[in-house]
Amino acid sequence: MGRNEEKYVAEAFESNWIAPLGPNVDLFEKAIAGRLGEGVSVAALSSGTAAIHLGLKLLGVGRGDEVLCQSFTFSASANPIVYLGARPVFIDSEPGTWNLSPALLEEAIKDRLARGKKPKAIVAVHLYGMPYQVEAIHEIASRYGIPVLEDSAEALGSTYKGVPCGTLGEIGILSFNGNKIITTSGGGALVSKDRELRNRAVFLATQARDEAPHYEHSAIGHNYRMSNVLAGIGRGQMEVLDDRVAARRANFDFYTRQLRHLDGIEFLKEPEGFYSNRWLTCILTPSYDVREQIRLALQEEDIESRPLWKPMHLQPVFHEEPAYEDGTSEALFARGLCLPSGSNLREEDLSRITDLISKIIS
Secondary structure, three states: OOOOHHHHHHHHHHHOOOOOOOHHHHHHHHHHHHHHOOOOEEEEEOOHHHHHHHHHHHOOOOOOOEEEEEOOOOHHHOHHHHHOOOEEEEEOEOOOOOOEOHHHHHHHHHHHHHOOOOOOEEEEEOHHHOOOOHHHHHHHHHHHOOOEEEEOOOOOOOEEOOEEOOOOOOEEEEEOOOOOOOOOOOOEEEEEOOHHHHHHHHHHHEOOEOOOOOOOEOOOOOEOEOOHHHHHHHHHHHHOHHHHHHHHHHHHHHHHHHHOOOOOOEEOOOOOOEEOOOOOOEEEOOOHHHHHHHHHHHHHOOOOOEEOOOOHHHOHHHOOOOEEOOOHHHHHHHHEEEOOOOOOOOHHHHHHHHHHHHHHHO
16 A cells, blocks of 8 residues: 555545545546546446456447457456357467467458458457557457457556557556555456547446436446445555556566576566566466476465466366467466565565575576
8 A cells, every 4th residue: 555545545434425436436537547648538447357348348249249359368358258148269479478469360350250250359468567569469450340458457557659558449448456556455447538438338337327317227237336435545556656666667677687597587578669567577487397396485485476377268168269379378378487576575575586496496
């Protein structure tokens, strides 16, 4: 927590604004929009997953449709596709950013069109805070007339050629879950430059209640709005976002300095024009066996680390869904490890971790 979260939450209690609306929600949305740039509209929601669900719904995804989805990601990127009765079609990554492969994306689009099924949307993810290949992905999407939902759950504070992540697609989503770079405990947001689209999201997020003195509904809605209490936490967190990004990038720099000389240890570099918030610092090890040796040795010292995301096309729940893959994300999963990356880590904490990894590799 930063400096003013408790103050803004106290204001919610003092004013008796506890419900999922109120001044903190309005001001939190305004703070996010101010950060993301002119012309951006924001709807504060109960989770990033809710934002993806509503975003896909607003893009017209429905039963029987297909949605192209990055495979190397958390399941929340893909689950809302199934909520809507649609089918996920998974696309592998490219090694430069670990994100959606433009070549495989176009291959998948051509193949789905040949099968008589035009994809309804593309879910592209800025994984671990690293922007995806925006220009290449969006050029392909535009050429085939397929909208992009930009999953920026892990990338608040990241930019692509100076443009904030979350504002690059037709719809962007953010997450404020407890493990994100800033948190509202649980929460998310839908971002759009189309004010009417944002208003439609708010309408659907509040049970789609029509204007009437009684409860009137002409559409199926959801209970997805953020509470005024949690939005108070969010207001305080937005004030320290730059500090959080600086702390995460400092973690990455420390790990790089201490570990880059070790045989077989690799870090994900920023391509020119890319700026990552370095939400998590991840390393690639020489092999699965070495990855597990490091992970288990850290665990023995009560230090949590975690393998990179297991690709969606390898998940049991999605094993029957189509996938266009070349082994990139599978290799990353086998060799990759997320290191402790909290914004409040001290240098002695980081040294303890790197000393142990160095000892194992040596």
